[in-house]
Amino acid sequence: xxxxxxxxxxxxxxxxxxxxxxxxxxxxxxxxxxxxxxxxxxxxxxxxxxxxxxxxxxxxxxxxxxxxxxxxxxxxxxxxxxxxxxxxxxxxxxxxxxxxxxxxxxxxxxxxxxxxxxxxxxxxxxxxxxxxxxxxxxxxxxxxxxxxxxxxxxxxxxxxxxxxxxxxxxxxxxxxxxxxxxxxxxxxxxxxxxxxxxxxxxxxxxxxxxxxxxxxxxxxxxxxxxxxxxxxxxxxxxxxxxxxxxxxxxxxxxxxxxxxxxxxxxxxxxxxxxxxxxxxxxxxxxxxxxxxxxxxxxxxxxxxxxxxxxxxxxxxxxxxxxxxxxxxxxxxxxxxx
Amino acid sequence: xxxxxxxxxxxxxxxxxxxxxxxxxxxxxxxxxxxxxxxxxxxxxxxxxxxxxxxxxxxxxxxxxxxxxxxxxxxxxxxxxxxxxxxxxxxxxxxxxxxxxxxxxxxxxxxxxxxxxxxxxxxxxxxxxxxxxxxxxxxxxxxxxxxxxxxxxxxxxxxxxxxxxxxxxxxxxxxxxxxxxxxxxxxxxxxxxxxxxxxxxxxxxxxxxxxxxxxxxxxxxxxxxxxxxxxxxxxxxxxxxxxxxxxxxxxxxxxxxxxxxxxxxxxxxxxxxxxxxxxxxxxxxxxxxxxxxxxxxxxxxxxxxxxxxxxxxxxxxxxxxxxxxxxxxxxxxxxxxxxxxxxxxxxxxxxxxxxxxxxxxxxxxxxxxxxxxxxxxxxxxxxxxxxxxxxxxxxxxxxxxxxxxxxxxxxxxxxxxxxxxxxxxxxxxxxxxxxxxxxxxxx
Ligand code: SF4
Ligand code: SF4
Numbered sequence: 063x064x065x066x067x068x069x070x071x072x073x074x075x076x077x078x079x080x081x082x083x084x085x086x087x088x089x090x091x092x093x094x095x096x097x098x099x100x101x102x103x104x105x106x107x108x109x110x111x112x113x114x115x116x117x118x119x120x121x122x123x124x125x126x127x128x129x130x131x132x133x134x135x136x137x138x139x140x141x142x143x144x145x146x147x148x149x150x151x152x153x154x155x156x157x158x159x160x161x162x163x164x165x166x167x168x169x170x171x172x173x174x175x176x177x178x179x180x181x182x183x184x185x186x187x188x189x190x191x192x193x194x195x196x197x198x199x200x201x202x203x204x205x206x207x208x209x210x211x212x213x214x215x216x217x218x219x220x221x222x223x224x225x226x227x228x229x230x231x232x233x234x235x236x237x238x239x240x241x242x243x244x245x246x247x248x249x250x251x252x253x254x255x256x257x258x259x260x261x262x263x264x265x266x267x268x269x270x271x272x273x274x275x276x277x278x279x280x281x282x283x284x285x286x287x288x289x290x291x292x293x294x295x296x297x298x299x300x301x302x303x304x305x306x307x308x309x310x311x312x313x314x315x316x317x318x319x320x321x322x323x324x325x326x327x328x329x330x331x332x333x334x335x336x337x338x339x340x341x342x343x344x345x346x347x348x349x350x351x352x353x354x355x356x357x358x359x360x361x362x363x364x365x366x367x368x369x370x371x372x373x374x375x376x377x378x379x380x381x382x383x384x385x386x387x388x389x390x391x392x393x394x395x396x397x398x399x
Numbered sequence: 400x401x402x403x404x405x406x407x408x409x410x411x412x413x414x415x416x417x418x419x420x421x422x423x424x425x426x427x428x429x430x431x432x433x434x435x436x437x438x439x440x441x442x443x444x445x446x447x448x449x450x451x452x453x454x455x456x457x458x459x460x461x462x463x464x465x466x467x468x469x470x471x472x473x474x475x476x477x478x479x480x481x482x483x484x485x486x487x488x489x490x491x492x493x494x495x496x497x498x499x500x501x502x503x504x505x506x507x508x509x510x511x512x513x514x515x516x517x518x519x520x521x522x523x524x525x526x527x528x529x530x531x532x533x534x535x536x537x538x539x540x541x542x543x544x545x546x547x548x549x550x551x552x553x554x555x556x557x558x559x560x561x562x563x564x565x566x567x568x569x570x571x572x573x574x575x576x577x578x579x580x581x582x583x584x585x586x587x588x589x590x591x592x593x594x595x596x597x598x599x600x601x602x603x604x605x606x607x608x609x610x611x612x613x614x615x616x617x618x619x620x621x622x623x624x625x626x627x628x629x630x631x632x633x634x635x636x637x638x639x640x641x642x643x644x645x646x647x648x649x650x651x652x653x654x655x656x657x658x659x660x661x662x663x664x665x666x667x668x669x670x671x672x673x674x675x676x677x678x679x680x681x682x683x684x685x686x687x688x689x690x691x692x693x694x695x696x697x698x699x700x701x702x703x704x705x706x707x708x709x710x711x712x713x714x715x716x717x718x719x720x721x722x723x724x725x726x727x728x729x730x731x732x733x734x735x736x737x738x739x740x741x742x743x744x745x746x747x748x749x750x751x752x753x754x755x756x757x758x759x760x761x762x763x764x765x766x767x768x769x770x771x772x773x774x775x776x777x778x779x780x781x782x783x784x785x786x787x788x789x790x791x792x793x794x795x796x797x798x799x800x801x802x803x804x805x806x807x808x809x810x811x812x813x814x815x816x817x818x819x820x821x822x823x824x825x826x827x828x829x830x831x832x833x834x835x836x837x838x839x840x841x842x
Contacts (some may be wrong), residue, residue, distance in 0.1 A: 069724045069759055070738050072826050074812030075731040076413050076569065080819045082766040138766065180767030180820075286772065340772045340785055384786075391804045392408075392641065392780040393654035 082179075085284045086139035092275035093146050093330065099268045104154035104206055105213025107221055112149035114158045118165025119145030126174045140179050144168050147187035147330060151263045151323060151370070152194070155206045157223035160198055164190040184377040185334045188370055195370070205238055240322045241366040243313055255320035269325045276329035285333050292346045293328040294319060296353025304361065312361065324356060327369035337377040344380075344387040352376040405649060407642040410634040411777050411813045413569050413732065415608060420692050421572040423700045425580055429716060430477050430502045434707030435487050435743040436462065437497040441536040442543050443469030445496065454481045459510040459682055462498060471534045471544050474683030476705035477502035478509075488742050490728055490735055500707065513681030518590055526595040526678070533677040534684045534746070539563060539574075539638065539667035540729050542747030545674070548664065549595050555659045560598035561647060562589060564605040564612065564668040565631070565638035568730025571750045573690045576701045577669045578605070578612035582619045585668060587675030589626055596664050601626040603668065604647050606633045635732060636811040640665045642779050654807050669749075687746060693727075695720040695753030704744050711740040713751060722755040732812050766820035774814035774824060780807050784814035784824045791827040796835050805831060 101109045123141035127134045135141070148168050152161060168190025176182040195202050206218065239250035255269065279285035297318055304312040318324070332338065332352055339348050352372045359368025439445035446463030450456060456475045463473040479502040487497030516529035531546035551557050562585070566574040578585065589601050605613040607630050617628045631637060631646045641652045643665060650661040658665055673684055685706060692699040697718030704713065710726070727734035728748050744751075774784035782804055790799045799805040805828060814824040 068726060068736070068738060068740075069756075070736045071725065071759075072823070072829075073727075073729075073731070073733050073735065073810075074816045074825065075725065075727060075734070075736065075754070076816060077763065077821065078411075078413075078817050078819075080817075081763065081821065082769055082819050085769075085771070085819055178767065180769050335769050335771045338770070340770050340775050340783070342776075345772075388783060389775065389781040391654065391782060391807065392645075393651045393656065393807065394804070 080284075082138050082140075086143060088279060088282055088284050089143050089330075090139055090146065092279045093143070093150070094275075096268060096271045096275055096326075097146060097150065099271050100150065100154070103208045103213075103268075105210070106217045107206060107213070108154040110158060110217065110221055111152055111154055111156050111161050112146065114161045115149030115152070115165045116142055116145030118162040119148065119169050122166045122169035123173075126170060127178075130174075135179060138179060141169060144173070144186045144190070147185075147326075148190045150326060151187065151191050153202060153205050153263060155204065155218040155220050156201060158221055159223065159225040160194060160201060164194045167193045180336055182336055183381065184374055185331050185337050188331055188374055188377075191370060192374060203241075238322065238366065239317075240360070243317070243321075244360070244366040249313060249317055250321070252314075252316040252320055255317070263323060263326075269320050272325045272329050276333075285329075286335070286338070286345060288342060288345050289333040289338055289349050290328040292349025293332055293353040293356070294324075296350045297324065297356055300354055300357045301361075304357070318357070318360070322360075322367045323369040327373050328352075332373045332376060334377075337380055339380050339383040339387070341384070341387055341389050343389075344383045347387060348376050348380060348383055351379060405646050406632050406634055406637065407645040407779055408781060409777055409813075410636065410642070410779050411816055412633070413635055413816060415633070416570045416692075417572050417575070417608065420570075420690055420699050420701055421575050421609075423572075423576070425576050425688050425701045425703050428702040428704040428708065428713070430508065430705055431708045431712040432502060432504070433482065433709070434476060434479075434500040434502060434705065435497065435709055435741070436473060436476070436500060436707040437487050437489050437495050437743070437745060438463050438473060439495055440473065440542060440706070440745040440747060441471055442541070443467075443471075443547070446470055446473050448484060448496075448498065450481050450498070452481055452484055455479070456481060456500070457511050458506070458508050459513075459685060461683065462500075465531060469544060469547055471531055471536060471546075472683060473498075474534055474685055475500065476685040476707050478506040479503050488739055490737065490742050490745075492738055510682055510685065513683070515681040516591070516678040518587075518594070518679070521594070523595055523597070526591050529678050529681075530591070530595070530674055533674070533682065535670060535673055535677070536746050537667050538669040538673065538687055538746065538749065540733065540747055540749050542745075545666060545670055549592060549666065551596060551659060551664075556662060557596040557598045557659060557664050558600070558662040559648060559664075560589070560592055560596055560601040561643060561658075561663055561665040562601060562603040562668050562671050563638060563640070563643055563665050564603055564609070564616075565643055566609070567606060567633070567635045567638040568732050568734070568750070569635075570692050570752050571690050571730050572692075572701055573688045573749050574668050575609050575612055577672050577688055578609065579615055581672040581676075582616055584672040584675040585616070586619070586621050586624070586626070587679065588666075588671035588673070589675070590624055591674050591678055592664075592666055592671060593624055598664065599625065602647055603628045604643050605630050606637060607631065608633045636779055636809075636813065639779065639809060639811060641809075654804060684746060687744075687748070689744060689748055690750040690752075691717050692750065693752040693754055694758055695723045695726075695755040696751075706744060706746055708744045709740075710737065710742055710744065710751065713744065714740065714753070719753055720755045722757065723753055724756040724759045725754045727752040727754075732816070733810065763821040765822060768820055768822060771819060773817040773819065777813040777817045779811065779813065780804070780809075782808060784818075784828075787831075788822050788824050788827055791831050796831050796838070799831055800835055805835070808832070 168186040172186030172189030280287040301318040302315040355372035482501045483499040486494035536542045726737040
């Protein structure tokens, strides 16, 4: 036998083979059909908003890791996800400078402030969006109708608003199904909602594509399906009870499930591993809390939509849920001994 | 034979990689010209040498006698000459007291017989003593002296004797072949063990990927003892005592406790066969079955290898790929990587697995924990490796032990296996446990 130099490692000497990059990259894949659909529905406007958000998130991630004297962390794909999710939650005609700012805030405040990937308490995209909502309440509720004829021939002028200027609202603002219901009592057809034939944020409209993306991740074992399922079931049951009490006053559970940002939030944002609990029971409690908050805000709160705040609220509780709900350790009679 | 759907909670499914050797019958391995025998081949105190340098010994002769209850004797694996009594290299990297033994090239290598332990007339203590004198330790890998394990403590009793034929480590087919080829030894061993433990019944637990062995043993079940075969679904680490007890009996061994707390005793199947083979002749253990396999081995197989055979000699004989990069003693999940080919096969060596540079991917980037929960869903003890990993980083060892049951972790490596961030979780835990043990000794 010739002289060998042996490599030494400690057991286990096998590894399952998934990695953070693989998981994150697949989340990006899962978001792509949805992103393309929103470009198809809203035209260049949506394309510009989504690209700007991704670009700004990735750039911020790169610059901040360099500034903190670390290797750039953009190769783990998590900043791309943040950018995509942020872009998908904004109105398609959201001014680009604001979008850019949102990406910076999402990464800087939502992620780096907490110590980077793995340490963030909140979903960074939602942090970005929450700040934008507080800063630009009008722009963020100015919508564009889906499938307008000129969506691929012209770009909406509000997109180009100069930095630190408010856009001139140029007449395309339509009500979303939720605000139509909340303020005017108009109920949109559930099938229109599912197909995405309504106005709303770039990515929240096509429920079916969101579900398909989620299904892909669940099948590949890159997502905890218990999170979206427990949120959706909670919303369905809770609003179903209200609806059965008074269908005149409360919207149907189908409308609740398919409208607004619920599907996108439940499938892609609440399921953010870093900001959700780790045990099965913890995850279910988390889902029930978020689902209940959504119904409460939508029906009794002052806002038409409640998904973003409900998830941020769930994120904030998540470390506490992890502390309180632990698996029962083998051979012990309770989780705490 | 019963197929139970019962198994323990969580666990993982690494690729099995057993196909290449599971059909290969056990073959006798040749005698190396020089054997290296560490005195301590078991957990517990090393034996006391009873031979001197230059002395000629016969195969099976006592080389070292046991020194106290948690100690077993060492017998000569060959007929030959005691070349040197000196420190020998071991797997852990430490040099420990041992014997270099030169074998006679032309000896018939017949084994001498000692004082037989008669199954009918022997008392419980005589059987336990016989097992100790045969130098038997758990052949599954842990090398815990078997006699100490089967001695039922005062006030306890054993209902079920469990024979562990799980062999859940990838690549290993040692126990599989033993079950297919040594059924009579296994049943004889069970008779001794049932008498020693006074167990009311015996269950042989086998994973579903060894259905042929389960069928074979079921067909051969003797009528004189209450023994049955149970097949359990394939899952790692089902071969761990606690997991097997849960799978077969549906009971949990209390945290920090031994199987006897749930009235069970677990003995590895190859160990059982060894007891059945040696005790009727009063012999000591001189060889064991080892799977030599892995992508880097040319003549893979299940070999009956004399204890003390140098690893270098073994690999030379089977032939290795020139890109050999890592060698493990034991399976790839819990076995140890070898730093030095001058160590030898000991009683606890269940396999030698060789990987080439192709299989070794050591430049996994380590990311922070993304709280994906994979480790939590993998840990067979339902510990929280994610949290434990974080605490280890902050050196909060007391908290790890007091609040997160670190000391229960038996280092199966499932958590490290699944972690997408490639955090060396079990490595942290081994280190943390040893730090805690040292602190405890001091205080
Ligand atoms: S090594 Fe320890 S913590 Fe990790 S899975 Fe195994 S028992 Fe659980
Ligand atoms: S598997 Fe790794 S990344 Fe996932 S929760 Fe456990 S330690 Fe964290």
